[in-house]
Amino acid sequence: MRLLVSGRVQGVGFREFTRRTAHRLGVGGWVRNLSDGRVEVVADGERPALDALVNAVSSGPPGAFVRDVHQDWQPDPGQGKEFEIR
Numbered sequence: 001m002r003l004l005v006s007g008r009v010q011g012v013g014f015r016e017f018t019r020r021t022a023h024r025l026g027v028g029g030w031v032r033n034l035s036d037g038r039v040e041v042v043a044d045g046e047r048p049a050l051d052a053l054v055n056a057v058s059s060g061p062p063g064a065f066v067r068d069v070h071q072d073w074q075p076d077p078g079q080g081k082e083f084e085i086r
Helices: 014-025 047-059
Strands: 002-008 028-033 039-044 065-072 083-085
Touching: 002 047, 014 028, 014 039, 014 047, 014 083, 039 047, 047 065
Parallel strands: 028 083
Antiparallel strands: 002 039, 002 065, 028 039
């Protein structure tokens, strides 16, 4: 899946929060800041784990304010089990 997260999501530990959450859930993929202030997440894993990641990202870490999470579900992108910050 691909998520585009908007709100106050840069400079508040959002990428590290996402990486730790994905690792705990056994989800592979990556997270990065975009130049327009959003955060992009590409993740691969079992549907229940991906749903849990979406729920976590929708709240974010303390200090974040998530206004919107756009979800784009696609066939398995083959990201493996590692999750990194780009």
